[in-house]
Amino acid sequence: MTMTMPVMKIASDMNPYAPMPVRIAELSVESAARDTRLFKVEFLKEEDRVRFRHEPGQFAQLSVLGYGEAPISITSSPTQPYIEFCIKRMGEVTQALHNLGEGDAFGIRGPYGNTFPRAMMEGKNIVFVAGGIGLAPLRSLINFMLHPTNRASFANITIIYGARSPGDLLFKSELAEWAKRVDVRYHETVDAAPPDSNYQGKIGFVPTLLDEVAPSSENAVAITCGPPIMIKYVLPGLDKLGFAPENIVTTLEMRMKCGIGKCGRCNIGRHYVCIDGPVFTLAELKNMPAEF
Amino acid sequence: MNPKLLRKTEIAAFVQSLAPSHTIVAPQPDEGQCSYGVLSNGAQPALDGGRPRKSAKEALYPQKERMFAFEAGAVEPCSVEPEPPLILFGVRACDLKGIEALDTVLLHGAFVDAFYKARREAAAIVGLACEKMCPTCFCNSFGIDPYAPPACDVNLVPAGDAFVAQPLTEKGEALVASLPDADAAHLATARKAGEAFHAAENPKVAVDAFVEAVAEVFESPAWEGIVDGCINCGGCTYVCPTCHCFDIVDETIGHRGQRVRAWDTCMAARFTLHTSGHNPRVTPAQRLRQRILHKFQYMKKNQSILGCTGCGRCVAVCPVNWDIRDAIGRLTEELSTASKA
Numbered sequence: 214m215t216m217t218m219p220v221m222k223i224a225s226d227m228n229p230y231a232p233m234p235v236r237i238a239e240l241s242v243e244s245a246a247r248d249t250r251l252f253k254v255e256f257l258k259e260e261d262r263v264r265f266r267h268e269p270g271q272f273a274q275l276s277v278l279g280y281g282e283a284p285i286s287i288t289s290s291p292t293q294p295y296i297e298f299c300i301k302r303m304g305e306v307t308q309a310l311h312n313l314g315e316g317d318a319f320g321i322r323g324p325y326g327n328t329f330p331r332a333m334m335e336g337k338n339i340v341f342v343a344g345g346i347g348l349a350p351l352r353s354l355i356n357f358m359l360h361p362t363n364r365a366s367f368a369n370i371t372i373i374y375g376a377r378s379p380g381d382l383l384f385k386s387e388l389a390e391w392a393k394r395v396d397v398r399y400h401e402t403v404d405a406a407p408p409d410s411n412y413q414g415k416i417g418f419v420p421t422l423l424d425e426v427a428p429s430s431e432n433a434v435a436i437t438c439g440p441p442i443m444i445k446y447v448l449p450g451l452d453k454l455g456f457a458p459e460n461i462v463t464t465l466e467m468r469m470k471c472g473i474g475k476c477g478r479c480n481i482g483r484h485y486v487c488i489d490g491p492v493f494t495l496a497e498l499k500n501m502p503a504e505f
Numbered sequence: 506m507n508p509k510l511l512r513k514t515e516i517a518a519f520v521q522s523l524a525p526s527h528t529i530v531a532p533q534p535d536e537g538q539c540s541y542g543v544l545s546n547g548a549q550p551a552l553d554g555g556r557p558r559k560s561a562k563e564a565l566y567p568q569k570e571r572m573f574a575f576e577a578g579a580v581e582p583c584s585v586e587p588e589p590p591l592i593l594f595g596v597r598a599c600d601l602k603g604i605e606a607l608d609t610v611l612l613h614g615a616f617v618d619a620f621y622k623a624r625r626e627a628a629a630i631v632g633l634a635c636e637k638m639c640p641t642c643f644c645n646s647f648g649i650d651p652y653a654p655p656a657c658d659v660n661l662v663p664a665g666d667a668f669v670a671q672p673l674t675e676k677g678e679a680l681v682a683s684l685p686d687a688d689a690a691h692l693a694t695a696r697k698a699g700e701a702f703h704a705a706e707n708p709k710v711a712v713d714a715f716v717e718a719v720a721e722v723f724e725s726p727a728w729e730g731i732v733d734g735c736i737n738c739g740g741c742t743y744v745c746p747t748c749h750c751f752d753i754v755d756e757t758i759g760h761r762g763q764r765v766r767a768w769d770t771c772m773a774a775r776f777t778l779h780t781s782g783h784n785p786r787v788t789p790a791q792r793l794r795q796r797i798l799h800k801f802q803y804m805k806k807n808q809s810i811l812g813c814t815g816c817g818r819c820v821a822v823c824p825v826n827w828d829i830r831d832a833i834g835r836l837t838e839e840l841s842t843a844s845k846a
């Protein structure tokens with residue numbers, strides 16, 4: 214016997230599950246395989262735009278009505294006057310998002326999750342180590358730190374980034390700008406380059422490049438995100454360079470639904486990745502069960 | 506607050522008198538047992554049918570609930586007319602405790618579940634004391650006493666041909682205001698019912714020792730050892746008064762549709778499956794560990810409450826007779842020897 218309760222209606226602004234409508238202002242294909250796109254969006258309602266205030270490290274639930282929702286990092290920095298998401302086509306919802314064009318609408322809820330622990334990074338040398346789409350969540354923090362009002366709060370900034378192929382390097386024009394800046398040490402690599410490409414850079418995996426660049430761990434914090442296989446080798450690499458677990462920061466993925474700590478899906482031990490994360494230090498992760 | 510008297514012959518009329526302005530959920534006959542359900546006009550609550558098959562959580566947190574409707578790619582604005590408030594009538598102590606556990610998750614924390622909150626705050630809850638414990642229940646192990654029940658507005662205590670209705674809150678007092686005061690004879694009978702319940706010898710499960718034993722042990726072969734034929738059907742999580750995990754899905758017909766929240770179960774492999782194919786919990790033992798640790802460790806640490814009220818429904822419903830009481834006993838033994846070793 215199933216109990217049928219009267220339908221409960223909750224006004225959208227009180228409903229934590231109702232998305233805010235946004236419009237795609239600009240869309241660009243970011244990868245050679247055409248499976249990753251950058252969405253620049255604007256809110257359809259002024260009050261939503263005013264209310265939505267995010268910090269680097271947070272994510273949003275993106276929704277295409279009729280298809281569902283997917284948690285996606287906010288890749289733009291709060292210092293930028295718009296919101297961006299970099300989305301890799303994986304399954305149903307991300308495919309539905311990829312089917313949209315400029316001017317089309319979809320929904321977002323958020324911002325959700327904790328933020329990169331910026332206070333502990335101030336005055337320190339910063340080392341970013343990213344692989345593939347793992348650059349998307351870090352990019353928000355990178356551009357935040359590089360913004361003129363914040364740059365002086367951080368010492369040296371090193372960025373080590375790798376992708377499968379030259380065409381898969383994301384945010385290409387931005388990478389070029391970072392490479393040109395005198396206050397950024399930018400290093401990139403690709404797993405392999407097709408013979409017909411005019412790629413001049415390094416070939417090899419991110420952990421190898423990390424060993425070569427060998428950034429000092431002195432007064433430094435490392436922030437890393439990438440595929441599990443990369444993380445598996447980057448962590449020992451950072452350890453060898455002398456980075457303490459407290460000074461290694463990463464951001465995690467777990468399957469999510471609510472994004473607000475209710476649906477019970479994204480926990481690692483007692484911690485919910487949607488509200489206690491997605492950002493954790495390695496020291497915190499070492500105190501959590503290895504179930505992720 | 507004065508205890509009131511509700512004669513068994515007058516229950517239907519009393520409930521009817523509340524009905525026009527309220528939706529009433531009460532136990533009703535269901536295939537030889539009973540289940541909580543919305544009471545239709547003139548129907549008689551089945552207060553003597555024993556423990557309802559599923560918990561009362563459904564009334565506040567329905568198995569499937571619409572979050573919003575949409576049409577042609579946009580959320581439909583909704584006009585919010587207040588629904589008639591709920592009266593949960595005849596709720597067993599294990600389910601009262603279950604509501605307390607749901608409150609800690611859905612009403613508290615950085616975000617509030619507006620759907621649960623709206624129903625919960627408008628609801629009046631009338632508890633019902635059990636005359637004896639069912640063979641599968643072990644609420645006594647959690648210190649739950651149906652005669653000094655977890656939070657509710659009125660508690661009904663059996664007193665022969667009547668119930669003594671003890672109001673416990675102002676809301677409860679208003680609800681039973683129309684009933685006559687309980688007379689001395691019925692109060693004495695009710696007191697005896699409580700004494701008999703407390704005097705009965707019922708086996709207990711050592712919950713505190715278990716909570717202590719699971720506090721530190723995540724990796725242990727003991728988890729593999731308790732799988733015991735569990736087929737991961739998830740039935741246990743659906744009948745449980747505290748299980749609250751849900752899925753969110755879109756249902757569409759043409760351009761119209763709705764987004765619904767539906768109960769889900771941590772016992773299913775796809776619960777944590779990433780699109781990449783990676784799954785942090787692939788084995789049945791990992792999923793059972795999650796169910797048990799969520800109840801006895803994570804909720805204890807995060808919400809300061811246990812996620813089990815000893816209602817015994819999971820024991821009764823399980824197709825392979827998996828028994829949480831046995832699992833608690835075995836794990837306590839194996840995990841405490843493991844941590845000492």
Ligand SMILES: Cc1cc2nc3c(=O)[nH]c(=O)nc-3n(C[C@H](O)[C@H](O)[C@H](O)COP(=O)(O)OP(=O)(O)OC[C@H]3O[C@@H](n4cnc5c(N)ncnc54)[C@H](O)[C@@H]3O)c2cc1C
Pocket residue numbers: 272281282283284285286287299300301302303304305306307308346349350465466467468469470491778779780781
């Ligand atoms: C905090 C966080 C940030 C993320 N940031 C990005 C990003 O910036 N760019 C990007 O391309 N991807 C990101 N992801 C991964 C992305 O959420 C999944 O690829 C996506 O949910 C797959 O959904 P789908 O509908 O296409 O796949 P399907 O398999 O059709 O969807 C199943 C549903 O399961 C859930 N789900 C499945 N896999 C995951 C997963 N790995 N993580 C979370 N939920 C999942 C979602 O609710 C999804 O709707 C992030 C994940 C998390 C948790």
Ligand code: SF4
Pocket residue numbers: 734735736737738739740741742772819822823824825826827
């Ligand atoms: S009801 Fe029994 S078989 Fe089904 S998941 Fe629960 S313990 Fe396993």
Ligand code: SF4
Pocket residue numbers: 741744745746747748812813814815816817818819820829
């Ligand atoms: S775990 Fe089993 S005994 Fe405990 S509250 Fe849930 S259904 Fe009842």
Ligand code: FES
Pocket residue numbers: 468469470471472473474475476477478479480485486487488
């Ligand atoms: S996604 Fe629902 S609890 Fe984290």
